[in-house]
Amino acid sequence: MRWxxxxxxxxxxxxxxxxxxPEAQFERDLASxxxxxxxxxxxxxxxxxxxxxxxxxxxxxxxxxxxxxxxGNEEAWVQYIARAPDKIVxxxxxxxxxxxxxxxxxxxxxQESQVVDWAFFQGEKxxxxxxxxxMLPRLDTTQADIMREVLSADPKxxxx
Numbered sequence: 001m002r003w004x005x006x007x008x009x010x011x012x013x014x015x016x017x018x019x020x021x022p023e024a025q026f027e028r029d030l031a032s033x034x035x036x037x038x039x040x041x042x043x044x045x046x047x048x049x050x051x052x053x054x055x056x057x058x059x060x061x062x063x064x065x066x067x068x069x070x071x072g073n074e075e076a077w078v079q080y081i082a083r084a085p086d087k088i089v090x091x092x093x094x095x096x097x098x099x100x101x102x103x104x105x106x107x108x109x110x111q112e113s114q115v116v117d118w119a120f121f122q123g124e125k126x127x128x129x130x131x132x133x134x135m136l137p138r139l140d141t142t143q144a145d146i147m148r149e150v151l152s153a154d155p156k157x158x159x160x
Contacts, residue, residue: 029134036155037061037117037130043156044118044128048083054123059093061117061131062110067100074098075116075131078108088112125152 048058060081063073074097078090087109095104102108119128129151136144 026134026138030131033130033134034116037128038115040128040130040156041112041115041118044120045083047120048081051120052122054121056121058120059118060088060090060115061119062088062108062114063116064096064099064108064110064114066098067102068098070098076108077119078110088115122152122157124150125157126150127152127157128155130155 044058044060047055051058057079058081059077059079061075061077063075066072066074076096076099077093078088079093081088081090088111089107089109092099092102092104092106092108096102096106099106117128117131119126119132121127126147129147132147133151133155136147139147
């Protein structure tokens with residue numbers, strides 16, 4: 001009978017969840033935010049093609065292959081975008097860290113498949129920024145407070 005009790009303890013221990021890895025959870029949350037942003041990309045393109053009153057400052061966040069010899073991508077915001085059937089063109093909104101000698105303002109060409117987030121203003125509120133919403137707890141307090149002030153309650157501005 002003791003062996004049965006011991007087996008029950010082992011079974012319960014095996015089912016007990018281990019403490020979550022915060023970095024792994026953050027990466028899962030970012031991946032989910034990218035999926036949500038991509039899922040709402042048609043909304044962005046509709047507004048981009050025919051902006052409503054007070055809609056402006058359209059930008060995209062895209063994943064660019066690193067140019068520093070390391071594998072992977074660097075995600076960077078691109079502003080002043082133009083869309084053609086076969087590509088998107090825009091300017092880097094900030095200085096990249098892993099894109100070689102490219103600087104803020106560099107002209108970038110990319111495919112829609114590289115887009116991981118989008119943003120634009122609707123009046124005084126900033127829509128989109130799915131990934132930024134996930135990163136808020138990791139931003140310095142001042143930067144996070146500024147972003148919270150301008151971010152819409154919902155990324156698509158619904159229920160505002």
